[in-house]
Amino acid sequence: MYAIIEACGRQYKVQEGETVYFEKLDAEEGKKVSFDKVVLVSNDGKIQVGNPYVANAKVEGTVVSHGRGKKILVFKYKAKKNERKTRGHRQDYTKVEITSIKLKAEKVEKSETTEKVEKTEKVDKTDNAKKTAKSTK
DSSP: OEEEEEETTEEEEEETTOEEEEEOOSOOTTOEEEEOOEEEEEETTEEEEOSSSOTTEEEEEEEEEEEEOOOEEEEEEETTTTEEEEEEEOOEEEEEEEEEEEEOOOOOOHHHHHHHHHHHHHHHHHHHHHHHHHHHO
């Protein structure tokens, strides 16, 4: 079972038990985090795609640690001007272990379904009555 979630302006493919690196989240280490913006869920070959998000789907995880990524060098250069700048950048991240992907089944009350069936039966009876009245004329 896997899910695609939207967090921190990006989409991530996650599975239960997997460790994912998100941009810095405002949560302490050891705290639980939940993601409600689930774009897609695949469960044993059954795929549910949201419009834009899957209803009643939630992904939960535990914050393992916070840290900073590898340093990348940003080099700015202007040709023929002898202008060069080198800067470094380290992106903050939060390491999250995905604990569960939850799907709540939509419950349909029996009373609602029986009301719908009764309404359709009434409509069918009135349509049949109109048809027989037209055919006898």
